Amino acid sequence: MKARIQWAGEAMFLGESGSGHVVVMDGPPDAGGRNLGVRPMEMLLLGLGGCTNFDVVSILKKGRQPVESCEAFLEAERADEDPKVFTKIHVHFVVKGRGLKEAQVKRAVELSAEKYCSASIMLGRAGVEITHDYEIVELG
Numbered sequence: 001m002k003a004r005i006q007w008a009g010e011a012m013f014l015g016e017s018g019s020g021h022v023v024v025m026d027g028p029p030d031a032g033g034r035n036l037g038v039r040p041m042e043m044l045l046l047g048l049g050g051c052t053n054f055d056v057v058s059i060l061k062k063g064r065q066p067v068e069s070c071e072a073f074l075e076a077e078r079a080d081e082d083p084k085v086f087t088k089i090h091v092h093f094v095v096k097g098r099g100l101k102e103a104q105v106k107r108a109v110e111l112s113a114e115k116y117c118s119a120s121i122m123l124g125r126a127g128v129e130i131t132h133d134y135e136i137v138e139l140g
Contacts, residue, residue, distance in 0.1 A: 003018060010033060011032040013025045045076050056072075056105075056108045065105070074089060085127075091130070092135070094137060113132050
């Protein structure tokens with residue numbers, strides 16, 4: 001896996017993934033940015049959310065669960081002093097469908113957290129306390 005990060009002036013950077021997709025990262029005005037893109041640490045949190053949500057949806061689909069929507073809401077706490085690393089992250093899943101089995105949703109969340117989500121497992125090994133929960137919304 002490769003990435004290229006190009007400085008675009010002031011506190012803005014363009015990140016290009018190995019697959020050719022570009023994202024804009026920018027700092028807040030008080031750090032010389034213009035607030036025109038996500039912050040790098042927000043990008044890290046988004047990556048974790050995408051990784052674990054991908055797992056949960058994939059596991060549910062493989063289990064033939066009728067999942068129609070899956071959202072992951074993340075809240076993170078950071079250290080007060082530099083380096084301002086993440087100290088705690090909570091992931092709340094909202095899984096929607098018709099006839100979803102709670103045991104399978106619970107297991108999908110657990111498998112992602114414990115076995116499949118590379119980002120979550122890597123951050124956990126670095127000392128970040130990561131917790132997960134979920135709710136199921138029955139669609140009528």
